[in-house]
Amino acid sequence: MSTTPDPAAATADEAETEADTCYVGPIRIRRDQQGKTTDRRLLEWIDPRDAARRSDRTMRDSWRVLRIQSEFVAGFDAMSEVAEAVTVFGSARLHPESPEYSLGVRVGRALGEAGYAVITGGGPGAMEAANQGAHQAGAQSIGLNIELPFEQGLNPWVDLGMNFRYFFVRKTMFVKYAQAFVCLPGGMGTLDELFEALTLVQTKKVVRFPIVLVGSDFWGGLLDWMRDVLAARGMISPEDLDLLTVVDDPDDVVAAIEAATP
């Protein structure tokens, strides 16, 4: 929304959805009270020539470790009861009317019907679609949300949700509690999650971890580039390409995961 809302005309609902709002951990901050997200404060550059700020940073970072620790504890506690699960990534920007969104719902449903809990980033778009499908299948529908510099709520199909301050803590949960990754079409965030998973498998930090890309028309170009440029120039081994399975049908997502599960 680029126009400034007229507070007198706005309903409570509009104020809720349109106001500049962000979360800092469990705290919700609106309008001019907004600050920086926790991740941004952690990663903030401090001029190394400024001795006073350097020393202040040392103090703050030491205490920050406790907050990071507590986020791991809360995450481990929340997820400890999750049985077999698959993490689904994909664009936050998919429109509910788009074919990719309905594909996401079908993927979530197929995974749920096969007995898997579905874990997503808890946000809109592909995440919402996969959570919807899982919920409809009666499976556990989990959303691991992240604090962002604008209002960010869990999508309505999440039955077990958590809001994380730190990206890297949340990412640990995505991998630790899932036995496979599924990527729907997506942008930077999806590619980041995909390549982090690939690196973990390639370096054998996780084993027997299928990574399934859904949508051959969307992912085909990336795979061609990986084969024709990365593998051809020796940046990856030809076998690394086998770490990825590309499918179009939700049932094939389940089949690919089951084929890789002992």
Ligand SMILES: CC(C)=CCNc1ncnc2c1ncn2[C@@H]1O[C@H](COP(=O)(O)O)[C@@H](O)[C@H]1O
């Ligand atoms: C409309 C909008 C941009 C909302 C952002 N809200 C988000 N909420 C939760 N996870 C997210 C969000 N944006 C990106 N991600 C993470 O990055 C991936 C999607 O990023 P992208 O849209 O492909 O690049 C998701 O799998 C999710 O884990």
